[in-house]
Amino acid sequence: MDRKHIVFLKVAELGNVTAAANDLNIAQPSLTRTIASLEQSFGAKLFLRQPRGMELTEEGRVLFRHLKDMEAVYQRACRDVNAVKTGYHDAVSIGCGLTYQLLLMPDILRRLWNDFPQSSFQVLTGSADDHARALRDGELDFVITAAIEKVDDPLIEVTRLCRIEHGVAYWPGVLPELPEDRKMPMEALEDLSWVLFQTEPQLKTSMEKTFYQLGLAPPRIALTTxxxxxxxxxxxxxxxVMSVPTLLRDWLQERGYRLHATSEPLWQLDSGIAMLKANGDHPIAEALVRHARDLVRSIPVFRAHGT
Structure with a gap:
């Protein structure tokens, strides 16, 4: 990246000219001239000089967002050039929700290790919002997310995998026993204490709307985790009782729990793989998408939810 862009980002991130100059190992007057030159080239003030430090103006915040995107793309370019030179990626970071970690990632990793035996992979869990931010900031290479609508960015490409629906999980005896393929009536869920297995506020909003439309008392949320x-x-x-993706039914039943879809869905959302468009033609990206699609088509619990 251009030196003046690096200087701008460092001052914006630290909020202090002296700290930025020390971090970049350059003289403070030189850093100040660089910022002044950048402001002159844009014809706008990029920083407000406050007693507590440097604060971005509205124009500065716009430039900061674009330069952070450029920084992420540049870092990936450096890494990809090195990968071509050496023949493999040193490390690949994948963000993945717990549902996909349990049901899909072990098989995906086995296939990727077979395809790229010298590469190392890091799998991190987190919320869809956290993953989307980390992907934009270059902290993650790929995200397998249960909420692709959260990844709304012109620089990011999303490949849909399947539709995910949340149902109700419980310990036997708490709710009426039903055949495995029967949906739990919403009326049976009134006046219960809920655990929400998600941190996204949309789940709670969707549940409250569904209960309200059916004339039921609002769900009592005891814990979100x-x-x-x-x-x-x-x-x-x-x-x-707990709201859980119905994809986990078999996994939970093996551990003694029950999980049913509900007569009215508690929450529905599309899932998929997200990556920067600049990474779309990389061999690991192509392999990840191919293996994920193959597994979704071949694993019965995924086939039931459609691809």
């Missing part, structure tokens, strides 16, 4: 283990412990010990 990204920890499936914590939620399951509470289902067993406290008789609570």
């Amino acid at each position: 990204s920890s499936l283990q914590l939620g399951l412990e509470l289902l067993k010990s406290e008789g609570m």
